[in-house]
Amino acid sequence: MSPIDQFLGKWQLETHDNFENYMKELDVGIITRKGALASMALKPTLEISQKGDKYEFASKSTFKNSAIQFHLGEEFDEVALDGRNVKTKIVLEGDKLVQTQAHTKEGEKDTVLTRWVEGGNKLILIWKCGSVQSTWTFTKI
DSSP: GGGGGGGEEEEEEEEOOOOHHHHHTTTOOOOHHHHHHHHTTTOEEEEEETTTTEEEEEEOSOOEEEEEEEOOTTOEEOOOTTSOOEEEEEEEETEEEEEEEEOOOOOOOEEEEEEEEEEEEEEEEEEEEEEEEEEEEEEEE
């Protein structure tokens, strides 16, 4: 079994904290912040799958659906959920998936998303921008 196999499957958001402050750190506007926070109450899902030698993260919520496909360790262009155009790279560091989003415009900020699985049925996602971080906890469904 590959270390990434533990991430594969469908996950539902159970808890989150400090996400509004994380979005503020990224200069996300108030209307977008409020819409994102309202949709989180309806428990969005994250599906992580493998298609050949590529992986996919597919997020579904009442606010926004998104999907990215990637090869581990290879940089690609992404439009982040907050609308930034970023250069993204996802790597496996031990038992964690670490996603770096490097800004492409002057004045924007870099972000790091770190995911790991606890006990086989909990996925933890840490969003970090500067000194601000938000923690999300998902349950496997």
